[in-house]
Amino acid sequence: IVGHSKPDKEIFQFALDQLGLEPHEAAYVGDSYGYDVLGAQRAGLHPILLDRMGAYNSEPDLTTIRSLTELIG
Numbered sequence: 001i002v003g004h005s006k007p008d009k010e011i012f013q014f015a016l017d018q019l020g021l022e023p024h025e026a027a028y029v030g031d032s033y034g035y036d037v038l039g040a041q042r043a044g045l046h047p048i049l050l051d052r053m054g055a056y057n058s059e060p061d062l063t064t065i066r067s068l069t070e071l072i073g
Contacts, residue, residue, distance in 0.1 A: 006032075007039030016043070029071065037062065 004011040016023060023044030030036020031050040040047035048071075049056055051064040065071065 006030075006035040007042065009039060009043035012039055012043035012045060016045075029065070029068070 002011060002014050004014065006012075012023075012028065016026060019026070027046040027048055028036060028040035028043075029048045029050055030040070031052070033049060033056065037047040037049050046063070048063045048065060050066075050068065051057070052066055054064075054066060056062055056064050
């Protein structure tokens with residue numbers, strides 16, 4: 001609908017513009033490494049991978065969570 005799709009960095013920038021945020025001020029949570037993590041990285045956001053099965057636990061530079069409840073608090 002906005003002319004871009006993940007993982008293009010332009011769709012992330014569109015969302016940032018709508019929120020009035022700079023990339024370094026935002027994190028992006030998604031469940032796809034290829035679409036969400038790589039796209040967010042390209043746009044300068046901090047990616048958080050929702051990895052319910054723990055498949056990416058050994059990635060040293062990747063923030064992972066197993067449930068959205070981990071974001072609370």
